[in-house]
Structures are given as C-alpha cells and as structure tokens.
Ligand SMILES: Nc1ncnc2c1ncn2[C@@H]1O[C@H](COP(=O)(O)OP(=O)(O)O)[C@@H](O)[C@H]1O
C-alpha cells in the first residue's frame with residue numbers, strides 16, 4: 218500500500234497542502250516549528266482518524282478554523298492502476314466524516330485496514346518504558362492486520378469483561394450469576410490468546426533474525442505474557458481469583474493484561490540501554506513487524522519516521538534506512554537538515570522512487586531529487602497562501 222496523493226486543509230499550521238508523493242522514499246525537511254510533524258499527523262489522520270500525537274481533535278484543527286480535512290489517494294499493492302480515495306474531516310464539535318472509496322464508513326478501523334502505518338517518533342520509547350498497554354497495542358497492530366477475526370473477537374472480550382466487572386461491583390454477588398459470563402469469556406479469551414501467541418511466534422523469529430544488524434545486546438529476551446498464569450486455563454484462573462476480583466471490583470487477570478516483556482539479563486530494557494540503543498531496539502521491533510506483515514499479507518505498510526537523526530549517529534541512520542529500503546515500503550522521514558536525511562539512504566537505486574519536500578511556515582515545496590552535494594531548486598509550488 219502506498220499513498221500517492223495527500224491534500225490537507227487546516228491541520229495545525231498547514232492551511233492548504235496538496236502533494237504528489239513518491240512510492241518509496243519521501244524526505245521532509247525544514248526548520249523547527251515549520252510543520253513537518255504536522256504533515257505526518259495528516260497521514261496518521263488518514264489511517265487512524267486522529268493524530269498519533271494526541272487524541273484531542275481541537276488542538277489539531279488550525280486555530281480559528283472550524284474543521285480540518287485530509288484527503289488521500291491510495292495505491293493498492295500489486296495493482297498500481299487501482300487507486301482508492303480516502304478522506305477524513307473533523308470539526309471542533311466532535312463531528313466529522315470518514316470516507317473510503319467513495320462510501321461513508323462508521324469506524325476508523327476501516328481506514329486502518331487500508332492504510333497500515335508504523336510510526337517512529339519521540340513517543341516510540343514508550344514501547345520500552347511505558348505501561349503494558351503500549352506493548353499490547355503494538356502486538357495487536359500485527360494481529361489486527363493479519364487475522365481477519367481479531368477485531369470482533371477483541372471487541373467481544375472487552376464487552377464481556379465490562380459486563381463481568383459491573384456484576385463484580387454489585388453489593389451482593391451470586392457466583393451462579395457470573396458463571397455464564399465467565400464461561401463465554403474464557404472461551405473467547407483463550408481464542409484471543411492463541412491468535413496473539415501464533416502471531417507473536419512468527420514476529421519473534423523475524424525479529425531475532427534482524428535485530429543483530431541493528432544492535433548486539435547480550436541477553437536480550439522478548440517473551441509474550443498472555444495476561445494470566447501459564448499453568449492454568451483462563452476459566453481456572455477466573456474461578457480461583459473470584460473472591461479477590463469481588464474485593465477489587467474488577468477482573469484482575471486476563472487478555473486485557475497481556476504484554477510483551479522486553480528484558481536484558483532479566484532487567485527491563487529501558488533501565489539498561491542508552492537512549493540511542495533504545496531507539497535502535499524500537500526501530501528493529503517496528504521493522505520486524507512491517508516485514509512479518511508483508512510476508513503474511515503480501516502488502517506493505519507505510520512508515521512515518523519523525524526526526525530520524527535524533528539520537529542516531531550516521532552509521533545507525535544508514536542501518537535503519539537500509540532496512541526500510543529493503544522492505545520497499547513507502548517511507549516519510551523528517552529532519553531539519555535535508556542532506557543528513559538523503560545521505561542515510563543507500564545510493565539511489567533504480568527500484569526506489571523518491572521525493573524531497575521542504576516545509577517552511579506551514580507551506581510545502583516539492584524539490585528536485587538531486588544527489589546530496591548539489592543544491593535543490595524548488596520546481597513547483599504545491600501550497601497556497
Ligand atoms: N492548532 C494549531 N493551529 C495553528 N498552528 C498550530 C496549531 N498547533 C500547532 N501549531 C503550530 O504549528 C507549527 C508546526 O508544528 P510542527 O509540525 O510540530 O513543527 P515541526 O515538526 O516542523 O517542528 C508550530 O509552530 C506550532 O506552534
């Protein structure tokens with residue numbers, strides 16, 4: 218999947234942007250505060266219905282404007298001639314519309330399905346130092362994209378847990394009342410766990426094969442924790458923990474507590490690694506995910522890499538760029554200095570198409586793609602105002 222065209226209106230400092238994008242590498246450079254991250258946020262609106270930076274839509278809409286609009290044309294992998302229009306509008310009152318291929322859809326998950334994104338930015342460190350929820354979401358990204366039944370199963374489990382928790386909070390609880398909920402919950406939770414386990418095993422094999430290229434870490438261990446005791450079935454766990462759950466007023470263990478444990482010699486990775494090493498590890502995790510996604514579905518995901526040079530020296534910038542190049546994915550990469558970004562990628566290959574964009578005060582200019590040591594002249598204005 219790749220994004221061929223991107224039009225943005227009234228998103229942060231971007232009043233109006235209309236760009237033709239390269240199928241592979243899109244380099245976005247400009248001074249601090251010029252609008253580079255905002256451009257990436259616009260792409261994330263087309264995939265998630267919102268920004269990766271914040272769930273608050275009001276801060277995303279340009280000040281003094283009522284609504285933002287992002288429109289894109291996707292090219293389906295393997296069918297270069299088939300284009301799919303997608304569009305999202307959001308207003309200050311919380312209203313909005315999502316359109317996929319000409320039809321209004323009710324859920325952003327339908328956007329996500331068509332435009333699978335991997336995002337690497339300052340928040341990526343959360344994958345190592347954040348709460349289990351961050352790693353669970355990371356794992357579920359892949360499960361969602363490769364297992365068609367995942368989303369409805371996940372929703373069923375959430376609903377059953379909510380119902381069970383509301384029963385647990387009643388003054389008087391009849392365990393017999395809980396039995397039917399628990400039975401159904403146990404069946405679905407077990408299915409969800411099996412789906413996650415299978416996808417994780419596949420992911421781990423791929424990750425192990427590539428991580429050493431990024432960073433050699435002695436004793437690095439990744440393991441999947443399903444959210445409850447390995448030795449017990451989920452129904453046994455629910456039964457054994459019932460009194461404790463009644464005291465707490467919620468279900469303590471289950472698939473809603475699943476995690477990926479990332480440790481180095483039994484220490485959490487975030488406590489042992491330097492910032493640069495953490496960035497490499499997180500990058501390896503995201504590259505492995507994109508690679509497995511590609512192996513299983515035959516489709517490519519899109520990578521947004523905000524501020525590539527931060528915390529990475531030139532060698533590791535090249536390692537990361539080299540892997541992205543091998544995946545042949547569409548990449549949007551930002552940074553202040555244009556040449557630092559361009560020089561990270563392997564010397565122009567015939568298979569790769571690339572574009573360079575300069576962002577200045579919310580205006581985006583398409584530049585000629587030229588070798589690193591020549592000056593880029595803007596060729597066309599893509600931006601109004
Ligand atoms: N809702 C908004 N309306 C107008 N401008 C905004 C809004 N939110 C943020 N900005 C401004 O947009 C500019 C671009 O931000 P950003 O995309 O993060 O820049 P960069 O990534 O290039 O450093 C900043 O100067 C910021 O103050």
Ligand SMILES: [Mg+2]
Nearest residue numbers: 253254255523
């Ligand atoms: Mg930025």
